[in-house]
Amino acid sequence: MTGGPVAGVTVPPGDGPGFAQWVRPHLVAMARLAARLAVGADRDDIVQEALARAWSKRSQYDASRGTPSAWLLAITADQARKAVRRMRTGPSLSLIDAPDAAPVSRPDLDARMDVDHAIMSLSERQRLAVDCYYFADLSIADTAAVMGCSEGTVKSTLSDARSRLRTLLEVTE
Numbered sequence: 136m137t138g139g140p141v142a143g144v145t146v147p148p149g150d151g152p153g154f155a156q157w158v159r160p161h162l163v164a165m166a167r168l169a170a171r172l173a174v175g176a177d178r179d180d181i182v183q184e185a186l187a188r189a190w191s192k193r194s195q196y197d198a199s200r201g202t203p204s205a206w207l208l209a210i211t212a213d214q215a216r217k218a219v220r221r222m223r224t225g226p227s228l229s230l231i232d233a234p235d236a237a238p239v240s241r242p243d244l245d246a247r248m249d250v251d252h253a254i255m256s257l258s259e260r261q262r263l264a265v266d267c268y269y270f271a272d273l274s275i276a277d278t279a280a281v282m283g284c285s286e287g288t289v290k291s292t293l294s295d296a297r298s299r300l301r302t303l304l305e306v307t308e
Contacts, residue, residue, distance in 0.1 A: 147193045147203065154190060161204050165211045171270055173215040173222075181218050185211040212272065253303040261296035264289055 147157045162182065169181035188210050189196075196206055254265060263282055268275070268289070279289045 147189075147196055149193065154193065157203065158186060158189065158207060161207045164204060165207055168208055168211050169215050169218075173218040176215070176218040176222055181214050182211065184217075185214040188214065208272070249304065250300075253300050256303055257296055257299055261292055261299065264292040265296050265300075268293060 148154050165182045165185060166178050169176075169178040169185070173181055185207065189207055192210070196203070200206075254262060257265065260282070275286050275289050279286045282289060282292075284292075
């Protein structure tokens, strides 16, 4: 076996190199989700904690219940929520609290600020749909329940929001 999920395999590879190869295609998505869900926390720490958790729980992975990506992202989301809780209950030390700290400018932070700004430019209904579906990882049906509308309305709202975001972010494909 050379890597990646294989049809019929219900658990990730049990050895270190096999596991690393199995998770590698999902690392970028894990990092993005961690950064979105735990603003202010170290996304790399969250991903590392998620990988450690996935390693310890690898025998519980069941391909019939979902893809490796969905399984790993669910673990990442859980670790991000834990990081947020730790930040809320831990000592409060931030760049704002340190008067001598120089402002930090990172390309990933700047890009994220652009996306966050673009999302804030959406209508309230579009923002709610985007947050529920993309950031809270709710299904279309669950998003419809939160928004109090039909699934078709959610799909239409998300389509309009994506179109608006493409314009705001000048994304060309």
